[in-house]
Amino acid sequence: MTDEAQASPEPLPPLTAIPADLQSLADYERRAEAHLAPHVWRHIQSGAGAELSLAANRAQYDRRRLVPRALADMRGATSDVDLFGLRHAAPILLAPVAYHRLAHPQGELATINAATALDTTMVVSTLSSIPLEDIAEAARAAARELRKPAPPPLWFQLYVQPDREHTAELVRRAEIAGYQVLVFTVDASAKRAGFALPPGVEAANLRHWPGVTQDSRPADGRILLGTPLLDAAPTWQDLAWLRTLTRLPIVVKGLLSPDDARTAREQGADAIIVSNHGGRVLDGLAAPLDMLPAMAEAVDGALPLLLDGGIRHGTDVLKALALGASAVLVGRPQIHALAVAGMQGVAHMLHILRAELELAMAQTGRPTLSAIDESLLF
Ligand SMILES: Cc1cc2nc3c(=O)[nH]c(=O)nc-3n(C[C@H](O)[C@H](O)[C@H](O)COP(=O)(O)O)c2cc1C
Structure with a gap:
């Protein structure tokens, strides 16, 4: 065997039963690599970059501590x-994540089956590898x-396309297919794909529009500013x-600035997802949880704030709700669970997170989400 082959063994197939030692989202993450x-x-x-945003997304939870409350009537x-x-059914949604078939041959079909079984909303990405209708x-x-x-409830995540007619068609298709909520992602328009899809995985919703997912790199020395990619990026209009x-x-989806939150509200947004895109777009960004109180002040209760980035435990969900989130989304853990054990894995991962949240609510004496407030943080 060559060195290269030793360094890159064939990935293991998905498990068909859940081993007893898989008990947390971290367990799934550890297993997923293989x-x-x-x-x-x-x-x-x-x-x-140096993954400062990514690290901040975990640190924002790890440095906060909870105060339990005893003998509450639950x-x-x-x-x-x-x-x-x-x-x-719970303040936990599956964040839009592109190309689930990278992790499992059934792709988004496995994920949606698990999400439906666990009464969980999956936000379907524009870049799903299975058509949104299916x-x-x-x-x-x-x-x-x-x-x-x-x-x-079915949610569809929209990436505005360079051709606005294509964008309008995506919205129409989502409506006809029965999606009930539209998520407009605004924080990744300047990012180039930078990842070659393996054979058999494609942007299934965009397949009739050749070229729209490909990078167009000008040969005239311009890098990003002044290129078609940025010129076609969406604006508040x-x-x-x-x-x-x-x-x-x-x-x-993808705001961190209270000023932007105010503008979004004025322009007719119905909710905001406070997010730095899982630390994937720009390095050194503020962590969503740290921005949440200022975001809540900016919208003054007029719209719900959701939040994502680094949620890995039920107690993380509780901490986000304590600081003003109405719900949270999880990104990478769904891909870890999908790779490890397909639909069963995702269902189990969601069950773990829900069970941890319920335990945390019980231990802090909060029978409903409206009873969760900042006083449960130390
Ligand atoms: C592999 C990957 C693909 C993603 N694809 C999308 C996408 O298509 N649309 C989108 O709005 N966000 C996308 N995101 C961002 C997630 O929706 C979410 O903001 C982020 O993953 C949350 O952080 P977490 O992974 O720590 O939970 C993607 C994230 C990952 C890791």
């Missing part, structure tokens, strides 16, 4: 949360099979335009 090709593992795990307790009049249909089929009245295009609630 189930992914090395370049895919690096692509998923990595952050921008009868009738629930983690239900209402967003835009839609019931969500994912929505799979959610409804899974709900029927599980004898649930309906799948959990696109939010106002989207507002005229759809009646779905619009969630702006």
Whole structure:
């Protein structure tokens, strides 16, 4: 065997049963590396630059501590949360993550089946490797099979396309397919793809528009400023335009600035996801949790704030809610779980996180999300 082959063994196939030693999201993360090709593992795990943003996303939780409360009456307790009049069983959603087929042959179909079984909303990415219509249909089929009245609310994440007609078509397709919430990601428009997709994995929603996902690097010495990539990037006008295009609630994903939060509110956003894109776009950014109190002050209770980046424990969810989040999203852990054990893995990962949140609510004496406030932080 050559050195190279030794360094890059074939990834292990997904497990068909969950071993007893998988008990936390960290366990899934540790296992996942062996189930992914090395370049895919690096692509998923990595952050921008020296990974300061990525590290800050974990540190923001690790340095905060909880104060337990004893003997609270927990009868009738629930983690239900209402967003835009839609019931969500817990304040935990699956963040939009591109190309689930990088991690598992069934890709987003495995994830949506797990999410439906666990009453969890999956935010489907524009860059899904299965068409958005098929994912929505799979959610409804899974709900029927599980004898649930309906799948959990369906959310679609939008990357504005260089050709705005294509953007409008994506929105229309999402509406027709039954998506109930639109997430407009605003923090990654200047980032080049930088990752070659392996054969068999594609941007399934964009396949009829050749070229739109490819990089166009000008040969005239310009780097980013003044290039078509940046010239075509969305602006606040696109939010106002989207507002005229759809009646779905619009969630702006990727804000950290209170000024931007105010603008988003003025331009008709229905919610904001406070996020630094999992530390993947620009290094040295503030951590979302550290910005949350100022963001909450800026929107003054007028819109719900969601948050993502570094959520790995139920206590992280509780800490985010204590500082003003209405719900959180998890990104990388769904890919870890998918790679390790497909649908079963994702379902188990969601169960672990939910169970940890419920334990944390019980131990801090908070029977409902509205009872969670800053006083539970030391
Ligand atoms: C591999 C990968 C792909 C991603 N793809 C998208 C995407 O298509 N759209 C989007 O809005 N965010 C995308 N994100 C960002 C996530 O939605 C989320 O903000 C981030 O992963 C949260 O941090 P966490 O991974 O620490 O939970 C991606 C993140 C990762 C790790």
